[in-house]
Amino acid sequence: MRTLREVIMDARERGIAVGHFNFSDSTQLNAIAEVARELGVPVMVGVSEGERAFVGVAQAAALVAALRAKGQEIYLNADHTKSIAGIKEAIDAGFDEVLFDGSQLSLEENIVQAKEAVAYAHSSGRDVLVEGELGYIGASSKVLDVIPEGAGLDKTDPEVAERFVRESGIDLLAPSVGNIHGMLKNVPDPALDIPRIGAIAQKAGIPLVLHGASGNSEDDIRAAIQNGVCVVHINTEIRVAYRKGIEAGLLATDDVSPAKYLAHGAAQMGDVVKAKLSLFNTR
Ligand code: G3H
Ligand code: ZN
Numbered sequence: 090m091r092t093l094r095e096v097i098m099d100a101r102e103r104g105i106a107v108g109h110f111n112f113s114d115s116t117q118l119n120a121i122a123e124v125a126r127e128l129g130v131p132v133m134v135g136v137s138e139g140e141r142a143f144v145g146v147a148q149a150a151a152l153v154a155a156l157r158a159k160g161q162e163i164y165l166n167a168d169h170t171k172s173i174a175g176i177k178e179a180i181d182a183g184f185d186e187v188l189f190d191g192s193q194l195s196l197e198e199n200i201v202q203a204k205e206a207v208a209y210a211h212s213s214g215r216d217v218l219v220e221g222e223l224g225y226i227g228a229s230s231k232v233l234d235v236i237p238e239g240a241g242l243d244k245t246d247p248e249v250a251e252r253f254v255r256e257s258g259i260d261l262l263a264p265s266v267g268n269i270h271g272m273l274k275n276v277p278d279p280a281l282d283i284p285r286i287g288a289i290a291q292k293a294g295i296p297l298v299l300h301g302a303s304g305n306s307e308d309d310i311r312a313a314i315q316n317g318v319c320v321v322h323i324n325t326e327i328r329v330a331y332r333k334g335i336e337a338g339l340l341a342t343d344d345v346s347p348a349k350y351l352a353h354g355a356a357q358m359g360d361v362v363k364a365k366l367s368l369f370n371t372r
Contacts, residue, residue, distance in 0.1 A: 090157070092216050093164040093185040094260070096131045101296050101319045106369040109133040109298075110362060111168060111230065111324040113140050115152055117331060120355035122156050122163055124362040130370045131162035133186070133320065137169045141179075150182040166220075168322075176206045180213050188220040188263065188298075196249065199223070203257035221257055223250060224265025226301050230324035233271045236279070240269045244285060247292040254293045261320065263298040264289050266313075272304030272325045281309040283316055290317025298322065307368055314369065321369050323361075330357040 091099070100107050108125075112118040112134055125132035136149050144152075153165040166186040167179030176187045189206040191199030203221040210217040227233075227240035245264035254262060266289070267282040278301075290297050296319035302310060303325035310321060331354040338353030 090160070090162060091131070093133070093218055094216055096162060096164070097218075097261070097296050097319050104315060104372050106299075106314045106319050106321045107131055107133055108362070108366045108369045109135055109166065109320050109322045110327055110365075111135045111137060111140055111322075113143055113328075116351045116355050117327070117358060118152055118156075120359045121327075121362050122161060124359050125163065125366060126161055128363070128366050128370070130366055131164070132366065133164045133166055135166040135168035135188075135322070138171065138175060141167070141175075146178055146182045150184060154183065169222075173202060173205050173209070177209055180209055180215075180217050183215075184217065186218040186220060186261075188222065189259075190222045192222040192225050192263075192265075196223075196253065200253060200256045203253070203259055207258040207260075218260040219258075220261035220263055220298055221253060221259035222263040222300075223253055226265050226268055227270040229271055230303070230328060231271045232325065232329065233269075233273050236269055236273070237271070241265060241267060241279065244282060245289055247285070247288040250289045251292040251294075254295055259295070261296050261298050262289070262293050263300050266299075268299060268301040268305065270301040270325075277306060278304035281305060281313050283309070283312045286313050286318060287316040296320065310368060321365070323365050326365075327358045327361050330361045331355070333357055 110121045156163050164185040167184045169190040170176050179187050189203045191202050207219045210219045223245045224243045227237040266286050267279050297317045298320040299318040300322045302321045302323050334354035334357030338350035
């Protein structure tokens with residue numbers, strides 16, 4: 090089975106992207122895995138600090154390992170990890186990737202801590218990828234009335250990206266390029282800055298990760314992939330679909346079996362995952 094590094098490098102060469110979806114329970118995880126299997130594509134799943142607190146670090150790793158043991162190319166990321174202790178815990182638990190999120194630190198402090206994450210990943214004896222982040226794009230995957238204060242204002246400078254990558258030794262970079270976490274309620278999210286994505290990819294020289302892709306147009310996401318994005322993160326859109334599906338499931342039956350009503354959530358969510366993976370994996 091390919092490593093995550095090989096999967097991402099292959100996507101980069103082919104001009105496509107690997108889909109990354111967050112999960113908060115095993116129903117969501119299984120729904121994501123099932124769609125990726127159906128389509129025959131590799132997939133990344135992630136748990137942020139909050140999601141990890143709910144699912145459990147070791148539990149998340151064991152659930153993904155069980156899917157992998159059946160031969161599926163599915164990879165686990167410790168999403169938006171703000172402490173080195175959290176990075177170490179995830180690496181020790183067997184995660185394939187860690188995102189050290191120093192986007193709200195000074196550049197110097199971000200470099201120092203990202204470098205520490207890289208050193209720990211290298212000492213693990215496994216090929217664990219480390220992603221770094223530059224520029225604040227908001228903090229939560231939810232439906233928004235307005236763009237959160239300060240989010241997206243500090244777009245990533247390609248020169249700064251080059252220095253960050255060179256000095257920290259990270260494998261993947263999450264830039265701020267007009268993307269925001271969460272999605273606006275009644276209007277599309279702001280447009281992505283495609284020329285900036287291209288300039289950052291060129292200067293940084295490593296694969297870029299597009300965060301906050303819920304609410305962005307298909308054309309923007311396609312253009313971002315053509316300009317250096319190799320991983321695309323989706324959370325809010327699948328959370329919305331999961332919740333709507335469960336609500337419909339609860340209305341449809343008085344059955345108290347979670348397997349019955351959660352299945353509606355999994356089905357609605359699966360449709361979203363299918364559309365996204367088809368988009369990301371088509372040139
Ligand atoms: O890391 C998670 C993603 O960036 C999710 O962003 O909720 O806007 O899709 P989203
Ligand atoms: Zn994110």
